[in-house]
Amino acid sequence: MPVVLETRSLDKHFGGIVAANQVSLQIQKGARHALIGPNGAGKTTVVNLLTGVLKPTAGQILLDGRDITRLQPHERVRLGIARTFQINQLFGDLTPIETLGLAISERLGLGTDWWRIVGSKSAVTEEIVELIERFRLGDVMSTRTAILPYGKQRLLEIALAIACKPRVLLLDEPAAGVPEDERHEILATVAALPEDVTVLLIEHDMDIIFSFADRISVLVNGALFVEGEPDAVARDPRVKAVYLGEAFDA
Amino acid sequence: MSDISRPLAAQVTEFLLRRARWSPIEIAFWLVAASTIWLFPARHLILTEICIWALFALSLDLILGYAGIISLGHAAFFGLGAYAAGLIGKYDIIGEPALALVASGLAAAGLGFATSFLVLRGSDLTRLMVTFGISLLLRELANKYSEISGGADGLQGVEIKPLLGAFRFDLYGHTGYAYSLVVLFVLFLLARRVVQSPFGLSLQAIRGNPLRSSAVGIATNWRLVAIYTLSAGYAGVAGALLAQTQAFASLEMFSVERSADVLLILIIGGTGYLYGGIIGALIFRFLQDYLSTLTARYWQFWIGLILIAIVLVGRDRIAGWTTPLRKLADALGRWRPGWRSAAGGKP
Numbered sequence: 001m002p003v004v005l006e007t008r009s010l011d012k013h014f015g016g017i018v019a020a021n022q023v024s025l026q027i028q029k030g031a032r033h034a035l036i037g038p039n040g041a042g043k044t045t046v047v048n049l050l051t052g053v054l055k056p057t058a059g060q061i062l063l064d065g066r067d068i069t070r071l072q073p074h075e076r077v078r079l080g081i082a083r084t085f086q087i088n089q090l091f092g093d094l095t096p097i098e099t100l101g102l103a104i105s106e107r108l109g110l111g112t113d114w115w116r117i118v119g120s121k122s123a124v125t126e127e128i129v130e131l132i133e134r135f136r137l138g139d140v141m142s143t144r145t146a147i148l149p150y151g152k153q154r155l156l157e158i159a160l161a162i163a164c165k166p167r168v169l170l171l172d173e174p175a176a177g178v179p180e181d182e183r184h185e186i187l188a189t190v191a192a193l194p195e196d197v198t199v200l201l202i203e204h205d206m207d208i209i210f211s212f213a214d215r216i217s218v219l220v221n222g223a224l225f226v227e228g229e230p231d232a233v234a235r236d237p238r239v240k241a242v243y244l245g246e247a248f249d250a
Numbered sequence: 251m252s253d254i255s256r257p258l259a260a261q262v263t264e265f266l267l268r269r270a271r272w273s274p275i276e277i278a279f280w281l282v283a284a285s286t287i288w289l290f291p292a293r294h295l296i297l298t299e300i301c302i303w304a305l306f307a308l309s310l311d312l313i314l315g316y317a318g319i320i321s322l323g324h325a326a327f328f329g330l331g332a333y334a335a336g337l338i339g340k341y342d343i344i345g346e347p348a349l350a351l352v353a354s355g356l357a358a359a360g361l362g363f364a365t366s367f368l369v370l371r372g373s374d375l376t377r378l379m380v381t382f383g384i385s386l387l388l389r390e391l392a393n394k395y396s397e398i399s400g401g402a403d404g405l406q407g408v409e410i411k412p413l414l415g416a417f418r419f420d421l422y423g424h425t426g427y428a429y430s431l432v433v434l435f436v437l438f439l440l441a442r443r444v445v446q447s448p449f450g451l452s453l454q455a456i457r458g459n460p461l462r463s464s465a466v467g468i469a470t471n472w473r474l475v476a477i478y479t480l481s482a483g484y485a486g487v488a489g490a491l492l493a494q495t496q497a498f499a500s501l502e503m504f505s506v507e508r509s510a511d512v513l514l515i516l517i518i519g520g521t522g523y524l525y526g527g528i529i530g531a532l533i534f535r536f537l538q539d540y541l542s543t544l545t546a547r548y549w550q551f552w553i554g555l556i557l558i559a560i561v562l563v564g565r566d567r568i569a570g571w572t573t574p575l576r577k578l579a580d581a582l583g584r585w586r587p588g589w590r591s592a593a594g595g596k597p
Contacts, residue, residue: 051465077467089462091455097265102455103466105448111468112476114449119266129259138258142265164466 001028003065004198005050005081005168010059012045012222019045020056021222027168027200034201034213034230038242042222043202044086047170050200051083052076063168078107082166084157086173086202092146096137096156099145100128103163127163135159135189151182158189168198175208187212210234218242270446279525280435287428294427296539300531301430302492307516307527308434308441309484314513315522316445317477318457319369322378322509323385324485326365327358329504330388331486334358336405336499337398347413351433351490358486359479361388366478370471382506389504404500408493419495426495433491434528437484441524444480453477514557 005027012020019042027033035043048054050061052073061069063079071079091099101118104127105111119125132141135155140148145156158174175186187208193199203209209216209230216233218225226239233239286297306328313319334354337343344350368380392399400406412418417425444450456463456470463470493499502508511534519530537556541549 053461053465072469073464074467074469077465083465085462085465089459089465091458091462093454093458094451095265097262098451099455101266102448102451106452106467110448111452111473112449114444114447114476116448117267117270117443117446118448118451119263119269122263125259125263125266128262132262133258141262160462160466 004029006062008060011057013057018222023224029198030196031215032199032213033215034209035217037219041219043219047172077164080167082161082164083170084161084172086176088153088157090145096141100131100163103160107164131159151178154178170200172202294423298423298427298430298495300535301434302488303531304528305434306488306512307530309481310512310516311521311527312481317453320374320377321381323381324512325504325508326385326388327482327485328489330361331358331489332493332499332503335490335493336408339408339410345411347410347494354490355483355487359483362482363479366475385504408497410494410497430491
């Protein structure tokens with residue numbers, strides 16, 4: 001399988017703190033790759049480096065072999081990297097229709113169109129409808145996002161990333177904070193992503209990781225610790241010792 | 251598509267297009283505005299002033315209400331537009347006032363573009379100070395080069411030719427008012443179109459969450475540069491209108507008081523729905539008139555009191571006090587036969 005996204009010796013220092021330490025990660029096309037690790041291991045830092053929110057202190061990021069280390073976040077989105085956020089980052093004053101319409105318009109290159117009215121292009125509205133149906137946002141689609149129930153906001157958070165039609169999707173704890181009875185809805189949508197979309201998943205929940213991932217990287221103190229197939233990682237005594245502990249003995 | 255999704259598609263389209271539709275209350279508003287040309291000829295001077303304040307506040311609304319850029323120096327562009335129009339008139343560079351108005355607006359837009367890069371970064375406080383600083387710089391430049399600007403005496407000898415070669419600017423301000431109102435309306439139409447476009451939507455997104463905006467592929471900096479430039483152009487046109495209708499430009503047009511007043515006007519009227527500037531200008535100017543007849547010297551006391559009341563009522567949102575007004579306008583706008591059935595009557 002070809003490698004889609006790759007990091008080479010990625011370092012990120014915040015003053016004296018090393019948040020990422022020589023991270024060399026390879027994510028294969030179509031992979032369901034999970035990045036796990038204890039709190040503060042630097043998982044979100046890696047996502048922020050991959051998406052360009054943070055600039056690395058040293059090292060390289062390559063997308064399809066092309067160096068994207070210096071590209072701005074929006075340029076990376078246009079190349080096909082999209083993400084969700086651990087804590088919802090939505091547009092509180094916009095409705096789900098507008099939120100999705102915004103992302104779709106941007107992807108279709110209509111974002112600088114200052115004359116046509118949003119919604120006058122049927123290509124945009126068709127996609128909005130498709131996403132609203134897929135994420136079952138129909139009953140709240142014309143409500144301000146700020147007042148939506150948390151579970152719906154979480155769905156919109158993912159739908160918004162999907163609206164960018166990514167080739168690589170970075171999911172930062174997609175089910176975080178979602179009540180137990182609504183989690184399956186989130187997970188079902190994640191599981192139903194097209195196969196050719198490469199997914200990097202950051203997660204704490206072991207059930208989710210092992211039901212979803214075909215490859216796991218363990219990050220500890222900003223450095224890659226172990227990497228491999230789920231079974232191998234689960235059996236690895238070092239992983240048990242450092243991170244998983246009791247959760248794996250069952 | 252399934253049978254169920256067809257009405258959904260219609261609902262989505264309807265929802266999006268409804269944002270752009272003219273509501274009866276809007277149409278009525280502009281009809282009333284147009285009728286004042288014939289109904290209140292004796293009031294044309296004050297109405298012209300209101301138009302100019304309204305346009306200036308509309309320009310501020312484009313950056314503050316839509317893109318979330320706060321400014322305490324918007325008079326920099328107003329003043330530049332005023333001096334540009336004044337100088338064009340004085341030296342007869344462009345004989346036709348409407349063309350001169352466009353040129354003045356472009357000059358201000360040029361300054362807006364050049365200084366936009368200074369307001370891209372930083373907090374609201376940084377932006378307040380940077381914009382404030384720019385207006386001070388311009389005022390002092392105009393002061394220093396008094397052989398061009400007329401310095402503290404203002405720009406004398408401005409002569410404005412007849413509008414379109416046909417309509418003379420008269421002492422009663424009839425031509426000036428019709429001209430100002432038409433300019434306000436045309437620029438309002440353009441602004442209305444811009445804020446309802448995908449570009450306008452992206453500005454609202456940037457104001458709401460710049461981090462997520464760039465994560466959906468928006469080049470946030472360039473969008474802000476674009477709207478700041480447009481807004482500066484609007485402010486320049488407002489200044490040029492004042493210079494043309496008064497045949498005069500002065501250093502006061504760059505003043506901090508003017509920047510503060512336009513912010514006050516916009517906050518009185520409410521940000522982010524385009525009518526705030528117009529409503530604010532009406533309230534502000536008539537209040538000023540009324541209060542100064544009651545208490546000629548201390549009228550600003552009452553303005554101050556009203557300002558405090560407004561921002562305290564709408565704490566979380568600037569000018570939240572206009573929310574009931576907007577809801578009413580929205581309800582009236584939505585009221586049309588058959589709409590509810592078309593959109594499924596979602597609240």
